[in-house]
Amino acid sequence: MKCSACHMEMCNKTGEIDLRVNSRLFIIRNISYEECTACGEKILGAKAAQHVYDDIKNRNFTEETIKIPVLDGTEWSRQKGNNPGLNERL
Numbered sequence: 001m002k003c004s005a006c007h008m009e010m011c012n013k014t015g016e017i018d019l020r021v022n023s024r025l026f027i028i029r030n031i032s033y034e035e036c037t038a039c040g041e042k043i044l045g046a047k048a049a050q051h052v053y054d055d056i057k058n059r060n061f062t063e064e065t066i067k068i069p070v071l072d073g074t075e076w077s078r079q080k081g082n083n084p085g086l087n088e089r090l
């Protein structure tokens with residue numbers, strides 16, 4: 001299978017992927033998927049995707065608290081506006 005983003009060859013892997021469904025983040029473990037060796041694009045096969053969406057729809061999942069690194073760009077955005085150095089460069 002070729003990557004839809006960069007058309008490089010994809011290889012089959014089994015492991016953990018993350019997926020956003022209705023703006024909620026899900027982690028799916030021990031699933032088989034295709035990963036692009038060049039850009040890292042990951043896709044599920046049609047059958048696996050159907051299982052995932054069915055399980056989400058039927059709330060057939062457990063909830064765990066995991067630590068995810070979170071970054072906040074508020075500070076940078078503000079600095080950008082007030083930064084005379086940047087304005088001089090523009």
Ligand SMILES: [Zn+2]
Pocket residue numbers: 003004005006007008036037038039040041
């Ligand atoms: Zn790719």
